[in-house]
Amino acid sequence: MFDNLSDKLNSAFKKLKGRGTLTEKNIEEGLKQVRMALLEADVNYRVAKKVISDIKERALGQEVMDSLTPGQQVIKIVFDEFTRMMGDSHKGLNLEGRKPAAVMLVGLQGSGKTTTAGKLGLYLRKKGKKPFLVPVDVYRPAAIDQLKKIGKQLDLPVFPSTTDMEPLAICEQAVAMGREKGYDTLILDTAGRLHVDEALMAELQGIRKGVHPSEILLVADAMTGQDAVNIAGSFDETVGLDGIVLTKMDGDARGGAALSIKAVTGKPLKFIGMGEKSTDLEPFHPERMASRILGMGDTLSFIEKAQEAVDIKGAEALEKKLRKNQFTLEDFRDQMASVKKMGSIKDLIGMLPGVNTKQLKDMNIDEREFVRIEAIINSMTPDERRNHGIIKSSRKKRIAKGSGVTVQDVNKLLKSYTQTMKMVKKFNKGGMRSLKNMLPF
Structure with missing residues (x-):
């Protein structure tokens, strides 16, 4: 939704950050672009005018002029004013009092x-x-x-x-x-x-x-x-x-x-x-x-989605399996289901710091691939999921037919899984950190 606004704001900020020093003139030039970006985003005219006025007042103050990184300081001011414009902090539901x-x-x-x-x-x-x-x-x-x-x-x-x-x-x-x-x-x-x-x-x-x-x-x-x-x-x-x-x-x-x-x-x-x-x-x-x-980015929202989707006890059990190189295709499928619960992959990537809207637009993420992988693994027998080494040519044909894909698709999945397990073994040999410590919660 905010792709166009984000692009225009980042363009204005790059010019400000490129300045050795900031003057009233170049601050006004930057804020003119910010004002146009807000109006093009359909922000109420009076609101846009007020927020630009407040940003300008602070940007011309000592907190920016005395800063070692004035361009970044202006961005911090814009962040503060945008936050204030939208309400400062989250207001939850008030459900106290009478019941229900x-x-x-x-x-x-x-x-x-x-x-x-x-x-x-x-x-x-x-x-x-x-x-x-x-x-x-x-x-x-x-x-x-x-x-x-x-x-x-x-x-x-x-x-x-x-x-x-x-x-x-x-x-x-x-x-x-x-x-x-x-x-x-x-x-x-x-x-x-x-x-x-x-x-x-x-x-x-x-x-x-x-x-x-x-x-x-x-x-x-x-x-x-x-x-x-x-x-x-x-x-x-x-x-x-x-x-x-x-x-x-x-x-x-x-x-x-x-x-x-x-x-x-x-x-x-x-x-x-x-x-x-x-x-x-x-x-x-x-x-x-x-x-x-x-x-x-929005790291806090990303963490909250992860907390909702991931079972801590399950993560601890998964850590033990990874340490013992016992991570099966069944586990692979279950972890993929947890990621799917968190929402769109593009939306999740967009919450990470440093990912701009142009990079997101250029990403070609086919989320149907999750459906195909899940179908392939579900078409395997329990023994095949737990021991992929027994999946030979005839089994591959049966799995491909049962999941509506080609044998090449089955081979591609098995290859990815095998490469992942090789990487896990390398980590284990080098002293893999606790999986729990690697998670953001």
Whole structure:
């Protein structure tokens, strides 16, 4: 999403870092490029003007002029101001108080509320909560069916709403059922409209007064740019918002809504939707997003994804196997599955420091290769997975046929595995460090 913005900012920073000394003139030249980059990214005009003014004021101060590396100091100032513009720090959900707590999702039709309800339920369950999905959109039977289907896929309980029920009655009955069954968090998927209208707002106000939700979150489509900011203002004025979820952040939108929504509305961006998978909902951290935009990576988010995907006990068992050269094709497949849980390989690489957007664009990563490798290993017998040496010509043909690939593909996998094991043996001979110490957690 921020590829173009990142490229332009890095271009401006290279010129600043190349200066032996910084003057008011060359700082202004650099900031002019930064301002244009922000406006092209669809950042609100007033927000862009304010942040550039603040950067300029600090950049012309003693902290830069007295610095040994003034160009880098300016980048640090830009990072600080971007972070402040987006909200300083992550604002989590406030679910304290009455039980069950209710999280009310509001927004226009098509913004992704129903999908977000499922993602949020999964996120809360990982945090130790007992979420209860509540379909409140009685005007579209498909919306109720969709949430029930999502609940079934994710093994999350769903309130049995029907289209002949009143929205407020659904919410009140869901609260009673949640209390009875021990669910501590209700996620209310309210109805949307094609545009903001009085009937929609009146219904949402009624639910708010009747249920007293702990959180009211606007779900907005990042692809709509500054319209998302305007919509947030309308909902906050009439319903009252506690935060915002921006969906489709993995799309081609320029990202201006994410950068300026807090500064314009005063409401924090709490989550961002980064894809279609149920796990593609991330807590929004302004400082991490600023780091990504400026090409510094996002190591903390990378570590968090790794912690979610990797079982520490499993990692310790894997370490012992590697030390004894007992790492089998079965283990190889299991480790690949752990990496897949972390998300897109390109997204993960993009979180690492020093990887710029141009390098990412040029990377030709075919993630279907994971599917092929998994199919090949699954087509092997348990004995073949544990002892690849027995896989001769006839076995290769059978494995290739069973996995829908060629014998050459099977040979390629076996060759890669063999080379990996040779490397592990070299490490072991040289005194391999503890695998646990090599992991970032």
